Amino acid sequence: NAGVTQTPKFRVLKTGQSMTLLCAQDMNHEYMYWYRQDPGMGLRLIHYSVGEGTTAKGEVPDGYNVSRLKKQNFLLGLESAAPSQTSVYFCASSNDGSSYEQYFGPGTRLTVT
Amino acid sequence: AQKITQTQPGMFVQEKEAVTLDCTYDTSDPSYGLFWYKQPSSGEMIFLIYQGSYDQQNATEGRYSLNFQKARKSANLVISASQLGDSAMYFCAMMGSYNFNKFYFGSGTKLNVKP
Numbered sequence: 001n002a003g004v005t006q007t008p009k010f011r012v013l014k015t016g017q018s019m020t021l022l023c024a025q026d027m028n029h030e031y032m033y034w035y036r037q038d039p040g041m042g043l044r045l046i047h048y049s050v051g052e053g054t055t056a057k058g059e060v061p062d063g064y065n066v067s068r069l070k071k072q073n074f075l076l077g078l079e080s081a082a083p084s085q086t087s088v089y090f091c092a093s094s095n096d097g098s099s100y101e102q103y104f105g106p107g108t109r110l111t112v113t
Numbered sequence: 114a115q116k117i118t119q120t121q122p123g124m125f126v127q128e129k130e131a132v133t134l135d136c137t138y139d140t141s142d143p144s145y146g147l148f149w150y151k152q153p154s155s156g157e158m159i160f161l162i163y164q165g166s167y168d169q170q171n172a173t174e175g176r177y178s179l180n181f182q183k184a185r186k187s188a189n190l191v192i193s194a195s196q197l198g199d200s201a202m203y204f205c206a207m208m209g210s211y212n213f214n215k216f217y218f219g220s221g222t223k224l225n226v227k228p
Contacts, residue, residue, distance in 0.1 A: 033216075035218075040122075040220060040221075041220050041221075042117070042119075042204050042206075042218030042219050042220050042221055043158075043204070043206075043216070043218045044218070045215055045216065045217075048215065058215065059215075059217075088156070090158065092158075101148075101160050101163065102160070102216060103160075104157060104158035106156065106157050107156050107157070
């Protein structure tokens with residue numbers, strides 16, 4: 001079991017460029033989440049999904065889009081990157097809404113110049 | 114709305130001593146869960162301990178225990194017999210009964226264990 005994996009681990013973008021972060025889990029989890037972590041702050045929820053084909057907005061969704069075409073994958077897209085999106089991005093998954101543990105990926109460090 | 118507050122940006126503790134990391138929360142949900150995660154310098158998030166709001170006893174997991182005081186809305190993490198490997202960021206988080214899908218995190222406490 002690889003658990004939760006994220007691709008890529010690091011990325012540098014120029015302002016206005018687009019990119020997609022991939023999250024994959026092999027635990028057959030229904031729920032998946034994207035967070036961002038900024039220096040000195042905890043994680044903030046960007047978007048989440050409660051199952052294949054569903055997505056919903058979290059706390060800080062602006063500037064991001066997501067898709068969950070397959071149960072095991074959750075994609076986070078930046079259509080036009082901005083320096084304010086420089087952050088570490090974490091993906092997580094959980095078994096269902098009542099599961100009391102989220103399993104986190106290793107994170108993706110994104111810098112937008 | 115949910116809110117998690119960690120008022121200690123950084124703490125030092127001597128190796129083998131116990132340390133308490135503070136966490137207070139605010140929620141209007143009738144039931145909720147409280148969590149602690151550890152984030153070492155390598156960056157991964159490691160689940161430590163969970164406390165349900167209706168649990169009668171405080172949660173314990175090895176050297177970790179959660180001092181849950183519901184009336185005070187506090188969920189402090191106690192680490193006994195600190196080890197050098199405990200040096201890390203620690204995050205308190207909450208999930209409300211009306212928002213099973215959403216975790217709310219505090220800003221974290223940086224713990225340094227001194228030899």
